[in-house]
Amino acid sequence: GNSVTQMEGPVTLSEEAFLTINCTYTATGYPSLFWYVQYPGEGLQLLLKATKADDKGSNKGFEATYRKETTSFHLEKGSVQVSDSAVYFCALNPQSNYQLIWGAGTKLIIKP
């Protein structure tokens, strides 16, 4: 079946460090892939997405590349800020039927 596996948190980094949050998936066909972010006390918002293999999604300095050969969609940022502290969710849409499959979420803590 379809599933998403995320790096377990919390991930604690110092400001300006390089960030990688791993996400791998299992799916049939050609799913769309997403990263959502949930800042403290808020709902979720889309951070970036990729709809086909080799696509790179990017937003606010974050990037993720849809790698079909490794079934991965790792989230990266070159230099994190305290304001990036949040919970990050990887998700996939198997066949555009609106039923997203969610990862467990990774809490990111950035220390000044």
Added chain:
Amino acid sequence: SAVISQKPSRDICQRGTSLTIQCQVDSQVTMMFWYRQQPGQSLTLIATANQGSEATYESGFVIDKFPISRPNLTFSTLTVSNMSPEDSSIYLCSVEQSNTGELFFGEGSRLTVL
């Protein structure tokens, strides 16, 4: 992108009571989704609400416990009935708008049951 408003944003309730959460969208959408996010957990889909038909519930969720209304294309309500402390969660309303599988979320309703 859709703008979604949820009310209440938070509430503290007594065991055995019921609470209705409202979700208002600034544009017409076909499907609305209700999620539950238990403390420190990921999201779990409760049900899909389509206008003009009964909601479709996911495994583990039933209409008697979580009745849903969808009177028009911009509004939905979720009721959490006969609450217990295990119902303490964030309840999130979401919509899919662009036919890409991308979801837009309300800010959530944080429910604490004593």
